[in-house]
Amino acid sequence: MTGTPSADLRAADHPAAPMVAVRGLQKWFGTNHVLRDVDLTVATGEVVVVIGPSGSGKSTLCRCLNRLEVAGAGSIEIDGRPLPAEGRDLARLRADVGMVFQSFNLFGHRTVLENVTLGPTKVRKVPRAQARAEARVLLDRVGIADKADAYPAQLSGGQQQRAAIARALAMRPKVMLFDEPTSALDPEMVNEVLDVMVSLAADGMTMIVVTHEMGFARRAADRVVFMDDGRIVESAGPEEFFAAPRSERARDFLSKILQH
Amino acid sequence: MNPFSGYLTELGHGLVTTVELTVVTTIAALLLGVVVATLRICPVPLLRTVGLVYVEVLQNLPLLALLVLFVFALPQLGITFPLFTSAAIVIAAYEGAYFAEAIRAGINTVGVGQAEAARAIGLTFSQSLRYVILPQAFRAVIQPMGNISIALLMNTSLAAAVGVVELTQTANNVNLVEAQPLLIFTGAGLAYMLLALLIGLVTGRLERRLAIVR
Numbered sequence A: 001m002t003g004t005p006s007a008d009l010r011a012a013d014h015p016a017a018p019m020v021a022v023r024g025l026q027k028w029f030g031t032n033h034v035l036r037d038v039d040l041t042v043a044t045g046e047v048v049v050v051i052g053p054s055g056s057g058k059s060t061l062c063r064c065l066n067r068l069e070v071a072g073a074g075s076i077e078i079d080g081r082p083l084p085a086e087g088r089d090l091a092r093l094r095a096d097v098g099m100v101f102q103s104f105n106l107f108g109h110r111t112v113l114e115n116v117t118l119g120p121t122k123v124r125k126v127p128r129a130q131a132r133a134e135a136r137v138l139l140d141r142v143g144i145a146d147k148a149d150a151y152p153a154q155l156s157g158g159q160q161q162r163a164a165i166a167r168a169l170a171m172r173p174k175v176m177l178f179d180e181p182t183s184a185l186d187p188e189m190v191n192e193v194l195d196v197m198v199s200l201a202a203d204g205m206t207m208i209v210v211t212h213e214m215g216f217a218r219r220a221a222d223r224v225v226f227m228d229d230g231r232i233v234e235s236a237g238p239e240e241f242f243a244a245p246r247s248e249r250a251r252d253f254l255s256k257i258l259q260h
Numbered sequence B: 001m002n003p004f005s006g007y008l009t010e011l012g013h014g015l016v017t018t019v020e021l022t023v024v025t026t027i028a029a030l031l032l033g034v035v036v037a038t039l040r041i042c043p044v045p046l047l048r049t050v051g052l053v054y055v056e057v058l059q060n061l062p063l064l065a066l067l068v069l070f071v072f073a074l075p076q077l078g079i080t081f082p083l084f085t086s087a088a089i090v091i092a093a094y095e096g097a098y099f100a101e102a103i104r105a106g107i108n109t110v111g112v113g114q115a116e117a118a119r120a121i122g123l124t125f126s127q128s129l130r131y132v133i134l135p136q137a138f139r140a141v142i143q144p145m146g147n148i149s150i151a152l153l154m155n156t157s158l159a160a161a162v163g164v165v166e167l168t169q170t171a172n173n174v175n176l177v178e179a180q181p182l183l184i185f186t187g188a189g190l191a192y193m194l195l196a197l198l199i200g201l202v203t204g205r206l207e208r209r210l211a212i213v214r
């Protein structure tokens, strides 16, 4: 992720294949039907914001994309390849799919720098010195270069989340998933994280972002996807979606979250 | 030569055997504990059952019975080990079950988010365990694992019952000749106490040195 975005190069590799292709995805938790026939295609370099009421299945969709949850039916392809089942192939795929969690999930016993270098050294087999150098570049990029040797617990929430983004970027992922990355943050720290995400989007990173930050959607999204009750109800450009949502549910939802 | 110093040498040998048995067995039991704890949380149901059965069986039999069974019954099947090795194997297998449970408790203190984040950057199950889960799990249970090591030290005295000449057995032997039980067994008891204190000291230091910054 340093320097020029290679989104265009990747697109040339697979001119026709989207980065993420989800077809007919179903997910049950016991008898609870959480994802109902979800189709979603995300082009290389595209930024898709997913919104919807609590319990509508946004997190589950995200987690199915790197198989933290196993879908009940349907197909998922990342960069033209079907999601592998368990094992090494799955681990390899996950290395290509960055994930940022609401609760950061930084490794508590490791410094920020070690958090960022763990994946590259153990998964990508990057030499230690190189991994550390690259990690410092990434930490500088997310604005916490001075925290490299601190432990996660010594950082503010916003700094932790930016460290978590650096950790994901260190794997040079093809696509990044964000599951409500700012929901656990104090309001004054939300923007420092969103700014990093906006700059990522501007660099051509393919992103799927579950968030209620409509400002981010307006600034960075190519498309807004509205989910309700396990279905994708609406999918449109942000201007169009916010100006004139087509479905009743989306109108209702927007009126609720835009009130405050 | 003064007979008392002769006994001291003998008791010294017994003490060394006890320390050797404790060290060897603790290391083996720890490794076994990691393996069994891993089985108990691994994604394969059959292996989880194996881990569970191991712990349940070993924790629900008296160590002395296991020792006697191993040392006196196995030779009937044509399997024999040196006495020290037999005792080490049985005590390690037994204490391994306790270490496994302590480690599993430690693993349970590590949030699921840690495992998910580890998997999300592409670490395999075993890499996640090694680099993310176990280092944090161990830190949470250093104290209980120290207590298990102390219990293990005390349990090495049961090896006397199957003929290993460790500290308790030596004290017994010396007492048979000297008939000075108060002196001899108090001395042996003090030696056990000192060793236990040493283990406590080491675990305390480890706990402070490895504390996760919170």
Ligand SMILES: Nc1ncnc2c1ncn2[C@@H]1O[C@H](COP(=O)(O)OP(=O)(O)OP(=O)(O)O)[C@@H](O)[C@H]1O
Residues within 6 Å of the ligand: A029, A032, A034, A052, A053, A054, A055, A056, A057, A058, A059, A060, A061
């Ligand atoms: N691990 C789980 N076990 C059982 N049910 C679950 C699990 N995770 C989610 N669910 C259920 O699946 C449904 C969708 O949950 P999900 O977390 O995907 O919603 P969401 O859109 O992300 O909501 P929120 O905005 O509150 O994060 C909910 O009904 C939830 O209770």
Ligand SMILES: [Mg+2]
Residues within 6 Å of the ligand: A058, A059, A060, A179, A180
């Ligand atoms: Mg959610």
